[in-house]
Amino acid sequence: MTEPVNQVLAKALKMEQFRYNFFSLLEEHADDAESRLMFLEIAKEEEKHCDMFMLELEMMGEEIADETDYKPEGAFGVSVTKIVRKGPSMVLLYAILVKQKIIDFYIASVDKSDNSWTKMFITELIGHEEEHVLMLNEKLVKIQNAA
Numbered sequence: 001m002t003e004p005v006n007q008v009l010a011k012a013l014k015m016e017q018f019r020y021n022f023f024s025l026l027e028e029h030a031d032d033a034e035s036r037l038m039f040l041e042i043a044k045e046e047e048k049h050c051d052m053f054m055l056e057l058e059m060m061g062e063e064i065a066d067e068t069d070y071k072p073e074g075a076f077g078v079s080v081t082k083i084v085r086k087g088p089s090m091v092l093l094y095a096i097l098v099k100q101k102i103i104d105f106y107i108a109s110v111d112k113s114d115n116s117w118t119k120m121f122i123t124e125l126i127g128h129e130e131e132h133v134l135m136l137n138e139k140l141v142k143i144q145n146a147a
Helices: 005-029 033-059 080-085 088-112 116-146
Strands: none
Touching (some): 033 088, 033 116, 080 088
């Protein structure tokens, strides 16, 4: 079953906006400079993804709703502050989970779309998100080995 391109892009935009806010908040709460820099880098990438989706939707004549506020309880029923209190390993595990959810969504979206440009674009984004997961996993291993 195919899904209209504008619906796929609108859902992806919402998810990227959430991730931008999520990683921006993690950057603000990070204890060390290395983690802050990593979360900032990921947040900037998410912002670029938002911009690309917004541009594409605008070119399709879609109105873009501003849904950039991060909900205090987040997607997991836990606020960023509560996540941070659980320690660096838990922060990274939540961040990996957030990234995996977008990868899963993108994989499902590629299968649902009949638009070749959308398939190519989303496949490219899967690669970017997988790079972020690798980066987060490397940091997690580093923290666990230091403990």
